[in-house]
Amino acid sequence: MAGPPPLPGADAPENPLDRAIALHLAGDNEGALRWAAALVQSEPGGPAASFVAARVLGTLGATKVAVEALEGCVTRSIDSGNFALAVAACRQLEAFGGDATPRLQAVATVFAKGSRRLQEQGAAPPKMPGQHDGFAPLSDSVGGAALLDQAKIILQKGREALDREVDSRGAPPALRPLPLFSALSTSGLRAMAGALHVELVGANHRVVQEGQEGDSAYVVARGELEVSRDGDDGPVRLARLGNGTLFGEMALLSRSPRNASVTACRPSIILTATKSELDQIAEKNPEIGAELAAFCQRRMVETLVRSSPLLRAVRHRERFALMQRFGTRVYEPGATLIQQGERTDGLHLIASGSVRVVHKDSDGGTAITSLGPGESVGEVAVVLRRVANADVVAEFPTVTLMLPDGEFLAAAKQYPEFLSELYLIAVKRDEETATIAAQDATEVDDAILV
Secondary structure: OOOOOOOOOOOOOOOOHHHHHHHHHOOOOHHHHHHHHHHHHOOOOHHHHHHHHHHHHHOOHHHHHHHHHHHHHHHHHHOOOHHHHHHHHHHHHHOOOOOOHHHHHHHHHOOOOOOOOOOOOOOOOOOOOOOOOOOOOOOOOOOOOOOOOOHHHHHHHHHHHHHHHHHHHOOOOOOOOOOOOHHHHHHHHHHHHHHOOOEEEOOOEEOOOOEEEEEEEEEEOOOEEEEEEEEEOOOEEEEOOOOOOOHHHHHHHHOEEEEOEEEEEEOOOEEEEEHHHHHHHHHHHHHHHHHHHHHHHHHHHHHHHHHHHHHHOOOHHHHHHHHHHOOEEEOOOOEEEEEOOOOOOOOEEEEOEEEEEEEEOOOOHHHHHHHOOOOOHHHHHHHOOOOOEEEEEEOOOOOEEEEHHHHEEEEHOOOOOHHHHHHHHHHHHHHHHHHHHHHHHHHHHHHHHO
């Protein structure tokens, strides 16, 4: 399967910022500083280069200059519409002993719901820097204190240039609203920003591993990551994630195994937050919990609309309207979604996790199959209007979107192609269960006769 096209600059020769981050992660801070400081010198307005140069300077002990540079990085990141990088600069500023409170408040004020700077037609996002013709890092002949002094001067000049620019400009640039974050109030967004932590990762670093239990969500502040899923012939590339992308958010609803892997394509800066941290904040700020749940449900719907065989039978423009009839359900391992011999409460589309279908008889139970994301359960009882012919039990923490039984007939009338596909699935599943149950009975009788 062909993968998505690369982002601009992804196949170009290694860019200076990639090199700086890679050297920093490898522990070569002087080498990283030569590249990052030179990039700031050539591109004074680049917030990501200022962030990396300031982080390296602070690591080497020049925390005062680092804090000042990070303060400027917050302003630059805001003006470029990069909420995640602005928060990363604030959190790094705190790590070096600076007071990030006013900057975090500024970030929240700009990007939160009701901000005057948020407009649907905001400024175009800046392009990720590519290879710089003629670019060269600071000289290898300069090191130690001399290198620190040179880098300090470069960052101070960059901050002074920013101050002059801010003083001379008119209205600050308009920005586009952000998914999830711009739906929160200023106080809610400020609280959420306080739960985000900075992490730098190198190229080929596996941030999320398919099949492993997840407990964190992530936001890309700078970089590029690839989403892939294991296939019969190796990994199948699904998507590329760039600046501002939120991923791993299903961990906020459930500790289900990850449905895919996410790997850094280039050295990247990301923000991360654990479910427990966000749960604690949501307890104090109910709007955060409500918006997170709504956002995760929208993302689940978007994923299912693309991946569910059942929903693909419905015309694309009608799928989202149909999904408005579904509600979210969360199940712990071992919980029963559907009980054999009982009427089900509705049709379930599995969003994450997996379920085991088991037919019970007098001799115990027979495992029919396991079903995962994009597949449905409960169609036999809902469509054929009889009791369920098998148990459906969560194997892992599982999230489903459930169409209540009371909504089914209305949905079937409005979307006949949905009913048609569901009927075919129900008949097939019913026949499979009956066949397996009959085979088991024959095997038992044969054993008795022998």
